[in-house]
Amino acid sequence: MRQKAIRRPWSGTWTKFLYKDLKSNGGAYLLAIPVVAYFILFSYKPMLGAIIAFKDYSRAFGIWGSPWADNYGFEHFLDFFHSVYFGRTLRNTLTISLANIAFGFPLPIILALLINEVHNKKYKRLVQTVSYMPYFISTVVVCSMITLFTSEKAFISQIVGWFGIEVTGNLLNYESAFLPIYTLSTIWQTTGWNSIIYLAALSAVDPELYEAARIDGANRWRQTLHVTLPGISTTIILLLILAVGNMMNVGYEKVILLYNDLNRNVADVISSYVYRRGIEQADFSFGTAVGLFNSIINFVLVAMANRVCRKFTGAGLW
């Protein structure tokens, strides 16, 4: 090894370098083999498997043996764009996620600011413990609770009744009620938990800044406006990018659990449609194509959001 290195310095240093790395880290690389195998078999292999979006998959031929779809492989995409489901699922996906961002995004920030102003330690802890709790309740249980509470004469229907709306059957079956129920229940599930990250950011704001503001005669409200909010603005922006980037990944689990024949018009999102066509009706290629379309839009959204953020604040995800 060493002699070679002297004779051919450029390749020699590299072989020596590699040999040294293998000698000191080879054991670690061996340990990583199961992890690498896992990612190849369960993450990268399905990514390649998404090729069936461009094929007419049949189990007999397998992923690679199945023939390519018509229209240069884009048959299933075109089918989707021409179907009535395209407009409907896209509209519902965007409506639901925009409602979730519009109402669900600011609330954790407000909650964190309010919790931050609580000086009684025990009370603070109580508020935090209780408000984080729904995050750990499973989606199935949350949706079960929703259907139980919205049934005729149950308490949510009762409350709705106070406003003069008579509920017969289940409130969920009303098209106009689906979006509010979905959004409010998501707020219930996540507001407390999402406030943690802002509380962490709040505790990282330099106390000297408050001191300086106080000396300048700023009251508590002005301190919040000019010290606290700028202090956590980077966190807010990063989380907003993430939220916008996840727009196409609406919580489809909740949709699949809550939708039925009566509310499907307003509840069906792209992912739930993928599940219904792809799995329930075993239309694998079509479902994969719709899913792929969803991921591509999603990726474009993240990239755009990131770009906008970089431009205005100089901070982004990448």
Next chain:
Amino acid sequence: MAVSRLKLNEEGKGYRVFTVCNYILLALVVFVTAYPLWYVIIASFSDPYAMLQDYGLMWLPKFPLSLETYRFAMINPLVLTGMRNTLFVVVVGVAVNMVFTCLGAYVMSLRRAILRKPLTVMFIFTMYFNGGIIPTYLNVQSFGLMNSLWSVIIPFAINTYNMLILRSAFSAIPDSLIEVARIDGASHLRILLQIFLPLSGATLAVMVLYYAVGHWNAWFYAMLFIQRPALYPLQVVLRQIILLNQNANTTAAALTDSGSAMMLELVKYALIVISSLPILVLYPFLQRFFTKGVMIGAIKG
């Protein structure tokens, strides 16, 4: 306390009014968050016949307290098998998760290793891109994992986000410690087991909790991969009974005396309590661990 009181006085009347309003507002938040859970609990213990008359808003259970709903819930054999299956997935699943996550995080935290960067990129890439529901389904099918509890364990052996959290804990371990161990001829496995793991106890606890809750609550992929009712995890059983009103016939057969469909509605409250109880009971004690995970993630992010 002294400090905060001083602050309050310093801020003047406006802030004191705000503080009072703030406490009231947060009390309202606590109430709204807790009420649905409280309702489920009191409904499940209420006298079923009184519940049948009126199941609107209530603050206390309807007396006399009764365990009827629980008795009926446990008659359904799927509930017991569901618990057993979920327990298996949680215990074995978390063990698999921890082994894989530790190994991955170790490689990502190696100092001066050529493959560290490429492997890290390879792992993180999967956070942003995946094959989607159907390719994942076909992939699991291709490994012959359908209708097996392993189908919800092996394909989900690593949560990359958790692995990143653990990586940052590993990276915080001082270089000198590792150097000394290397010079003494310790292997990588030994460094991982005897230096890294003992020094990251708190983070490991967070990982175990996250994975355990994840497995306990998971239902979607179990629904895709498992068709045999005897293998349903608890959440899938819940969905069948509560949301699809299926598989309730065994319970209905037991309802010879009351025979009403409403009793089945009430059994649902008991089922929710049974399935959420472990988390709700343990959560207040473990809360600081859960939140710690978010903090670590936040600092990295």
